[in-house]
Amino acid sequence: xxxTRKGGIDMPSEETIIGTKSTEQIGQAGLTVKEGVISxxxxxxxxxxxxxxxxxxxxxxxxxxxxSVAGDTVNIIKDVVKGAIQATEEVGTGLILSTKSVxxxxxxxxxxxxxxxxxxxxxxxxGAVKGAAEVGADVAMVxxxxxxxxxxxxxxxxxxxxxxxxxxxxxxxxxxAAIGTTAVxxxxxxxxxxxxxxxxxxxxxxxKAKAA
Numbered sequence: 407x408x409x410t411r412k413g414g415i416d417m418p419s420e421e422t423i424i425g426t427k428s429t430e431q432i433g434q435a436g437l438t439v440k441e442g443v444i445s446x447x448x449x450x451x452x453x454x455x456x457x458x459x460x461x462x463x464x465x466x467x468x469x470x471x472x473x474s475v476a477g478d479t480v481n482i483i484k485d486v487v488k489g490a491i492q493a494t495e496e497v498g499t500g501l502i503l504s505t506k507s508v509x510x511x512x513x514x515x516x517x518x519x520x521x522x523x524x525x526x527x528x529x530x531x532x533g534a535v536k537g538a539a540e541v542g543a544d545v546a547m548v549x550x551x552x553x554x555x556x557x558x559x560x561x562x563x564x565x566x567x568x569x570x571x572x573x574x575x576x577x578x579x580x581x582x583a584a585i586g587t588t589a590v591x592x593x594x595x596x597x598x599x600x601x602x603x604x605x606x607x608x609x610x611x612x613x614k615a616k617a618a
Contacts, residue, residue: 454507461511466518487533509555517563527556527570528577535581546592549578
């Protein structure tokens with residue numbers, strides 16, 4: 407339908423009006439999804455922050471209460487990781503999402519009371535991998551998320567990221583070895599490219615193939 411003139415003014419055709427409305431609706435759909443995703447991502451960030459804070463405070467307060475940072479750290483880490491895994495089991499989801507926050511909170515909590523970040527990093531990674539295997543979760547993804555959390559926490563507390571990366575990667579592989587060769591391969595494959603800013607450290611920590 408062609409445009410018509412009314413009172414000396416060109417009036418848009420019906421097709422033009424429908425086309426404009428359609429474009430506006432499509433644009434509105436994209437905007438609605440964009441705003442929804444932003445809101446969801448902000449919600450996820452808030453949830454992760456809450457988990458980090460919860461774990462950090464729980465670990466630090468428990469260690470202060472026991473009065474023995476060196477002696478009780480490993481047992482507390484095991485207990486905290488186990489509690490987090492049980493929570494995701496009850497909810498039915500969230501293990502991979504929460505692992506990073508739990509690992510980060512553990513390291514920061516131990517650091518708050520003067521504990522050894524290196525040893526806690528290794529214990530946290532091993533606990534996460536073992537726990538993931540026990541509930542049938544993706545061991546490699548859990549290992550990756552746990553290491554992300556450990557390294558992020560190490561940076562924030564001013565620790566040696568490269569040393570922690572070595573310990574974390576080795577700990578993940580050791581824990582996977584207790585599960586099976588498939589788990590070891592999956593963990594190796596995902597960790598080679600995951601240690602942010604320390605890829606060469608991850609590679610050097612992985613067992614080298616023997617020369618033919």
